[in-house]
Amino acid sequence: MTFLVTGATGTVGRHVVAELLRLGRDVRALSRTPDSAELPGGVEVVGGDLADVASLEAAFDGVTAVHLINFAGDSYGALDNGPDLVDLMVRKGVRRVTLLGGRDEGALEKALKASDLEWTMLTPVEFMGNTLQWWAASVRAEGVVREPFGGRLSAMVHEADIGAVAATVLAEGGYAGRELVLTGPEAITTAEKVRILAGAVGRDIAFVELTEREAREKWAADGMPGELIEFLVDALGNTPEVGYTVVPTVPEVLGRPARTFAQWAAENAAAFRSED
Known part of the structure; x- marks a missing residue:
């Protein structure tokens, strides 16, 4: 049995x-740039683009x-070829699918739900990994986090x-037709997050x-488009x-506790330390 992972070099x-x-x-990884994909040994890397179904024949x-x-x-950009992707999977004999979703249901979600495939939708809340994108540069340079x-x-x-x-869902099944919301083991504030990160990094971080x-004004100066700024204001403020x-x-599927932000911070502390 071969398992295909799309977005194989991404955060998840x-x-x-x-x-x-x-x-x-047995793992096969799909990449638009297979020659430069950095993946573990034993993984078969193939080329293809989810937006171009014709490029996926061999991959599936x-x-x-x-x-x-x-x-x-x-x-x-959201995929708009959901029915074509589902038709390809059915034709190739795929039985089980997990889909990492976003805020809105798109063409792929709708096509999967209308199919006979064993689909499971995964809906994570905020990624801990976003902390790297948003905070690492200012913590390294100034020891400060500026957030609303x-x-x-x-x-x-x-x-x-x-x-x-x-x-686990792909390998073992048992969650067909379900939408799984994924969270960590605790809800923490932004201010608490800064404190936990400071402890892991081993330096004071001002909030x-x-x-x-x-x-x-800050996000605009950073070059963010207006649409993203409005999204952030709504997502963070409401x-x-x-x-x-x-x-x-997470514990129900994996049989162990979900990882805490303190664990994430300890694993990624080096990315927040200055080189001085």
């Missing part, structure tokens, strides 16, 4: 690959289970737990709480209940 995909290998499965040969993402390209909404709660989930859930106006409500999905 690399963990899906690693867990499938740990479970002793002999595949039993697939981990999918619902976007393609450098712009992370310091009291905002988030039940952040470790990206390795997302990958492990996807791999400067921005007003909404200051945040908009986090929906699902974003701060801890659910037991």
Whole structure:
């Protein structure tokens, strides 16, 4: 049985690959740039683009289970060829699918739900790994985090737990037709997150709480497009209940506790330390 992982070099995909290998499965990884994909030994790397179904014929040969993402390209645009992708999987004999979803249901989600495939939707709340993107540069350079909404709660989930859930569902089944919300084991505020990170890094990290106006100005100066700024203001300032409500999905699927932010911070502390 061959397991195909799309988005295999991404934040979550690399963990899906690693867990499938740990479970002793044959793993094939899809990449738009297979020659430059850095993946563990034993992984078969193939070329293809989810936005171009014709490029995927060979990649899906002999595949039993697939981990999918619902976007393609450098712009992370939503896939609009869901029915064609599902037709390809059915024709190739795929039986089981996990899909890492986003905020909105797109064409791929709808096509999967209308199919006879064993599909499972994975809906993580905020990734712990986003901390690297948003905070690492300012912590290294200045020892400071500048963010609005310091009291905002988030039940952040470790990206390795997302990958492990996807791999376990693909390998073992049991969750067909279900939508699994994935969280960490606790909901913490932004201010608490800074404190935990400082402890892991081993240095003081100042937290400067921005007003909404200051945040908009900062993000605009950083080159963010207006659409993304509005998304962040809404997501951070009006986090929906699902974003701060801890659910037991990760321990139920994996048979162990979900990883904490303190664990994530310890694993990634070096990325926040200055080179001085």
